[in-house]
Structure formats: C-alpha cells, structure tokens
Amino acid sequence: MRLDLTQISARHPAARTGAPPALRPLDLAIAEGEQVAIIGPSGAGKTTLLHLLACALPPAAGTLRVGGVEPWHLPRRELQKLRGRLFLAPQTPPLPPRQRAVTAVSAGRLPALGLWASLRSLAYPSDIPAAYEALDRFGLGDKLFERVDRLSGGERQRVGLARALLAPARLWLVDEPLSALDPTRARQAIGTLVGEARTRGTTLVATLHQVDMALAHFARVVGLRDGALAFDLPAREVTRERLERLYAQHEHELAGAPPAEEPASAAAAPAVMHCR
Numbered sequence: 631m632r633l634d635l636t637q638i639s640a641r642h643p644a645a646r647t648g649a650p651p652a653l654r655p656l657d658l659a660i661a662e663g664e665q666v667a668i669i670g671p672s673g674a675g676k677t678t679l680l681h682l683l684a685c686a687l688p689p690a691a692g693t694l695r696v697g698g699v700e701p702w703h704l705p706r707r708e709l710q711k712l713r714g715r716l717f718l719a720p721q722t723p724p725l726p727p728r729q730r731a732v733t734a735v736s737a738g739r740l741p742a743l744g745l746w747a748s749l750r751s752l753a754y755p756s757d758i759p760a761a762y763e764a765l766d767r768f769g770l771g772d773k774l775f776e777r778v779d780r781l782s783g784g785e786r787q788r789v790g791l792a793r794a795l796l797a798p799a800r801l802w803l804v805d806e807p808l809s810a811l812d813p814t815r816a817r818q819a820i821g822t823l824v825g826e827a828r829t830r831g832t833t834l835v836a837t838l839h840q841v842d843m844a845l846a847h848f849a850r851v852v853g854l855r856d857g858a859l860a861f862d863l864p865a866r867e868v869t870r871e872r873l874e875r876l877y878a879q880h881e882h883e884l885a886g887a888p889p890a891e892e893p894a895s896a897a898a899a900p901a902v903m904h905c906r
C-alpha cells in the first residue's frame with residue numbers, strides 16, 4: 631500500500647495547549663511494497679507518525695493518502711474497511727491475558743473474517759497449522775498453547791509480530807518491535823519481518839530503537855528529530871556523523887545496549903489490553 635504525506639503535521643491528543651507539535655509539516659512518500667525504518671531519539675515523533683499512517687490519529691494539517699485515498703475524507707464504514715487492510719503492531723501488543731498464543735496469533739486474521747467466523751475463531755482457532763507456522767517463524771513454535779500472560783515480555787512482543795503473518799494486510803506498521811528482545815532474537819525477528827514483507831510485496835514501516843538493526847536490514851532509513859525529518863536516505867549513506875547529529879544530547883540512545891530478554895515466569899506482569 632502506497633503512502634503519501636504532504637505537509638503533514640500532528641499533535642498528540644493529550645498535548646497541553648502551547649506545546650510544540652509532535653510532527654511539524656513534513657513530506658514523505660513510501661512506495662507500494664517498500665520497507666522503511668524510522669529512527670530517532672525518544673520524543674522525536676516516531677510513534678505519532680505510525681499512528682498517523684495507521685489512520686488512528688488524524689493529521690492536524692496537511693494531506694495524508696493511504697493506498698491513494700484520503701482516509702479522513704472517507705465515510706466511517708470505508709475508513710473501518712481501510713483500517714482492516716493495514717496491520718499496526720503497537721510496542722506493547724494488545725494481548726488479552728489468559729488468551730492462548732494460538733488464539734492471539736489467529737486474531738491477526740479477524741479483519742478477513744465475517745462476524746460469526748470471527749467469534750467462532752476466538753473460541754476454536756480454525757487454522758492451527760498457520761498459527762504454528764507464524765509463531766515458529768519467531769522462534770515460538772513450542773508456545774502454541776501457552777497462555778500469553780505466562781510468556782515473557784519479549785515472547786509477547788514476538789506473538790504480536792507473528793500476528794502480522796496472518797493479517798490480511800498490505801501495510802505493516804510496527805512500533806519498536808525489538809524493544810524487549812535480546813540481540814539474537816531481535817536479529818531473527820527483524821530478519822523474518824523484513825524478509826516476509828519483501829517476499830509478499832507488503833509495505834513495511836518500522837520504528838526502531840536499535841540503529842544497527844535499521845541499517846543492517848532496511849534499504850531506506852528515515853531519521854526523525856523534534857517532529858521533523860532529519861534525513862531520508864539509503865542505509866549505506868547514513869554516516870556516523872549523521873547519526874551523531876540525529877542523537878545529539880541523546881547519545882546514550884545511540885550507544886545503548888538493547889535489553890536482555892526477561893525470563894518467562896508465572897510472575898510476568900499481565901499483558902495490558904489497549905483498544906483503539
């Protein structure tokens with residue numbers, strides 16, 4: 631799905647009056663089937679940009695086109711249909727506690743199913759082999775029937791990503807997909823995600839905390855700082871100097887080691903469920 635942003639600006643819904651906009655007027659075009667990484671220090675506007683692309687947040691100004699149409703000019707029903715054709719993986723995946731991994735992953739299919747088939751699939755996941763296959767791609771084949779609130783944060787994050795493989799979406803938007811993963815798992819997960827997107831011709835936009843992963847796995851990297859585009863370049867042209875400028879005063883984020891994946895335990899915090 632192609633994406634076109636023209637002079638787009640955005641404000642966080644909870645921002646106080648007078649606060650600077652989360653995104654200043656920016657232009658960005660992403661072609662159908664392209665894979666793009668968005669990097670930049672905390673507060674740069676990466677999540678806001680993803681929420682705009684997911685049609686979850688209306689722009690404050692400018693023109694947004696998703697798949698050639700202006701989502702906020704569509705009738706409500708058409709807007710819902712468009713949202714069903716894209717996949718947003720929030721940083722904390724919306725996994726209801728007590729749900730089994732197989733059901734959570736199968737939920738990726740819901741937009742493609744009718745109401746009754748959806749309800750039935752929540753009680754009796756119909757395509758268990760497909761759910762297994764998706765989980766296995768993220769190293770979780772053995773967790774098929776595990777309850778998600780018994781998984782570690784990193785495992786839950788990977789369940790959230792495995793959903794993409796079953797989603798009937800032409801656009802994947804993933805927010806910091808590796809934030810809870812150790813370096814080996816992170817490399818595997820981003821390799822799977824980018825590889826699958828490329829094979830399927832699915833557009834992928836991922837915000838990433840790990841700059842090295844962005845440069846290694848994506849052909850195109852966009853740097854965002856203070857709500858503005860700092861650069862939009864082929865990965866091989868992103869020099870150390872550019873990165874140092876992008877992360878000035880946030881050097882620890884550029885140098886920061888990724889977290890070690892927490893061990894699975896029954897005491898793992900319950901997954902928080904977000905509705906949008």
Ligand SMILES: Nc1ncnc2c1ncn2[C@@H]1O[C@H](COP(=O)(O)OP(=O)(O)O)[C@@H](O)[C@H]1O
Pocket residue numbers: 642644645646649650651652670671672673674675676677678679
């Ligand atoms: N919960 C919030 N309440 C008010 N303003 C917010 C909130 N979250 C984000 N913002 C504003 O939006 C800006 C961009 O935030 P965000 O898109 O989350 O950045 P990033 O994902 O790059 O860390 C922040 O600098 C802040 O000004």
Ligand SMILES: [Mg+2]
Pocket residue numbers: 676677678805
């Ligand atoms: Mg963010």
